Amino acid sequence: MSSPALIGSSGDSLREAFGKALSALADEFPNLVVLDADIAGGTGVHHIRKSHPGRFVQFGIAEQNMMAAAGGMAAVGLLPVVTTFAVFCLRAIEQARLSLCYAKRNAKIVASHPGLDVGPDGGSAQCLEDLAAFRAIPGMTVISPADATETALATRAILEFGGPVYMRTGRSPAPHVFGEGHKFEIGKGQIIRDGSDVTLIACGAEVARALAAAQMLEADGISARVVNMATIKPIDRELVARCARETGAIVTAEDHNIHGGLGGAVAEALAATVPAPIEFVGVADSFGSSGEPEELAYAYEIAAPFIAAAARKVLKRKK
Amino acid sequence: MSSPALIGSSGDSLREAFGKALSALADEFPNLVVLDADIAGGTGVHHIRKSHPGRFVQFGIAEQNMMAAAGGMAAVGLLPVVTTFAVFCLRAIEQARLSLCYAKRNAKIVASHPGLDVGPDGGSAQCLEDLAAFRAIPGMTVISPADATETALATRAILEFGGPVYMRTGRSPAPHVFGEGHKFEIGKGQIIRDGSDVTLIACGAEVARALAAAQMLEADGISARVVNMATIKPIDRELVARCARETGAIVTAEDHNIHGGLGGAVAEALAATVPAPIEFVGVADSFGSSGEPEELAYAYEIAAPFIAAAARKVLKRKK
């Protein structure tokens, strides 16, 4: 009798990194409890279920109840981490709003399966709205780390942070961006490659693609700075303004609708500080579809060459 | 035996204007059906329940089911209008996403009780996130009319429009902004007062306040243009760009979180066309509280004087 190969359950996906980090941190955070809605294998929390079964609470396929119940668990002194796919977090956003944010609970939401990175499950499962929607909730912190290393660091950071957080992980194996010495701080972006002509500001899966785009641009003699903006809210205004001042042109890149997410946050920050031309790389207000994540990145124009093309375009608009 | 005075159920609130318009349009749109979640007196749809009882469908206090069921009703050829308070629309946003937008249904969502305009019910009921959240859904059109006249026109427009729409009305009696000859077109903003130093772009309850702010500014010798931006998505990019070119400084004003709503849409549009300094008037990422809407507008700094102050501030940043 043969067993099936579970997809993404091993390898370098961000969800795996998150799941392993959570399990590794459980002893250090004795009040940590992890909430699952029958999707533990998908979100990475099967690791902590195995290592710390007493910390794992099953809610069944009922995301709204899980989300609001996290508020109650936080109220009695636990540190709840709500886990499901991004699109099912959206299903419970009003619960996150009232029972977590309005009540100022120290609870975390960690969403796997964001954006086109979801792949073959198709458009119904590919959440392109979460960064915008969760960013709009007063008091919500929104994070989207770039690789497994950063995800592990961000997992610790959100557990140490005192307040509601929404964090994206990712489904697909993801290239490594950061080495051993990488530091993560909530609210701080980082220049991970310097450049002077244009700044590429990216989060999540788009960070690796922005780095690849910068290389393509270098071949054309264009010096592109790359910023890893893992915290979408609060956005690192100072850094964004500095990049606008120093490079005069910005490209944002995210595995998300072009409306309201990282691009929106950067546009708001610049309009309030140093107005500058921006080209927005993201899914252009359409739903995704089935396909492999890399194919989809091309089909929906968020792959590296599109970031490079956006950079060339924004350079023409630069004063 | 005396009866209670129902609040806002008469007078010039946008919800009343919507409810009456719907009832007046019912004969012209024979497939129109109105969906309610036990809140008809609050959303204005008690009018059509009375005038056209056969068009009124009760779903009880179950917004998720109502939202997705609208998709099914549209699928069999009806023209469903889903009605509830804005914050309860948020509760059903994933249903709006999948069963209305992804399936491209010709269904409308009309939300009363947006923002601080909700008043004494307090922060739990005051939705400051809806414009941002619904704007993020691919294919969703987002509208927030300014007064009763425009609400009536917009009601007709959304019924004629072929696709999913999210429209805000309002709870409180609202000042009249527009006269008889007013025209409303989805996707088009309008200059409702001309000016050359700065443009105040507003939607919903903030339009009247922006006009008042323009008068305050005039007293200071500042010439402020006022734009009624009733369609938040798709944003009228040409008009926004033209205002930036012609006045060089922008203030956005909305009864919504400063993140991701009208301000976000304008910031994105300008960054993509004519980068310009913007000051954002809106609730500064906090929840509201109980109080009368006018009091709250002062407490949370979205009243006319704050729009005027933002204009003065942005003028200092103007090049």
Next chain:
Amino acid sequence: MTALPHAIPKNGPANDIAEIELGVSLEAQLAEAARRARMHCLAAIFHAGSGHPGGALSCADMLACLYGAEMNVWPSGADDPLRDRFVLSKGHAAPALYAAAAQAGFCDPKEALTLRKLGSKFQGHPHVLDLPWVETSTGSLGQGFSVALGMALGLKLQKNDARVYTLLGDGELQEGEVWEAAMAAAHHRLDNLCVLIDYNKLQSDAANDSIMKLEPLAAKWSAFGWAVTEIDGHDVEAILSAFRNAAVTTGAPSVIIAHTIKGKGVPMMENVPAWHGSVKMTREQTVDALTALGASAGEIEDLLNV
């Protein structure tokens, strides 16, 4: 105002023990507390200029029993991990909660008359950040129950014996989240969780029966794995006895389906959907209502001229 029964802390600090009027039965004291709470919440809604009187009046007796006898809570113990928890899931009945809590010494009754005013701690819907003894913020139907369930589950995980109570409206039971929470509470065998249903047969617009039928209601809860008791929700003795049943039920959560009258105690409001809210009460209506509740001229003066 004369002294009223306060919460009787079971584990609270000794100096906190409330006064109990001698020679008056606990039941009579609770009924009196409920009557006074009804008066208080109508006065508050009058002053506020808006509010939901009907559903506040229907649950006053249950709240009086919770705060006056059943729950292990006491004013100085709002942070005590051993306290029992109460969540008003039907958050629009906030004035009833404030009034019951005021009767039990948790807040100043005069201050609670600032209901719904700018800057007041007494928000239109209960808010945990404003009042320490409010256990969570509610207002969106269905959510309070889930939060209460999270508390009950969390307490069990921590081996804390405190009990969790939550009050739901009947219309509220139409929210799917309620059945998610009901299923989860039974699955996790949360016998420290007790749900009260204010079964006043009316919701915002009309009768449950015309909006969205709930019957057979007891059968629904049984099928979801709950221990069910049905009572008259205005009978203090029945309420206390249902609590005793719930306390000895093990392995399953308990639900008390309390048959009530919306607007209870005020004839012009009883069973009239229009008094659900959000209504504005005139001074004349308020005086009539207070009089119907047995208020003296002096009490009316006290409540209305603040």
Next chain:
Amino acid sequence: MTALPHAIPKNGPANDIAEIELGVSLEAQLAEAARRARMHCLAAIFHAGSGHPGGALSCADMLACLYGAEMNVWPSGADDPLRDRFVLSKGHAAPALYAAAAQAGFCDPKEALTLRKLGSKFQGHPHVLDLPWVETSTGSLGQGFSVALGMALGLKLQKNDARVYTLLGDGELQEGEVWEAAMAAAHHRLDNLCVLIDYNKLQSDAANDSIMKLEPLAAKWSAFGWAVTEIDGHDVEAILSAFRNAAVTTGAPSVIIAHTIKGKGVPMMENVPAWHGSVKMTREQTVDALTALGASAGEIEDLLNV
């Protein structure tokens, strides 16, 4: 492939009448259609490199009965207002829907093997904009039921006699939206609505019993006002007879609780939660599975080498 029974339109245009093999009972034909559909959907999942086989196999018999006998649908009538509607609420069983529809002539079986590929109309979850005979897009559990309810309500409002069918997973019943829809369908007396529950006792991770207990399931639906039939969901005769019951039930919606086996027909998959998905099937596993389903070497060749 040999000819298979197609949909038998009740109101469809005359030239659309499907071939019926003479001398073979309808039941036998449907069972054979289900067997072939099982083969098809495993092949599709193999080619896709991911998918949910377990829950596709458990509902194949019901889908064969719907498309092969019960529903008044026919390939050229995807726009006909009088057609019956089917909504696959458990959208992750898309390959089973595509396979059943292919058997019934709604789409090209070869094309359906492009499942989950970029540019394919055969999305990972059914999408109404890609395939005209898919009635709505699903994938988020609970929603399809609500959409089906909206259709049934809308058809009633329009005095259209078409019927609406929807298939739900057992784990899906944990979604509160399901109980909202259940309550609403009973309230509106939607006797044109028939729910099928693929009661395979497993969900994504493990048994319902360990994730979130559903029993007593029939009692839940009865208490929510539904006419309940329980059957063996792999017994074609029982399925057809349950449909006949539903058709004559008036004043209430019908639910068919179909006891099934997740992974049915493929021994290595039967009752094994790990085969829920999203899994990658090796060629060897696929060949074994097809063989277990009675595929000949030629058929395997046909299905796997496209």
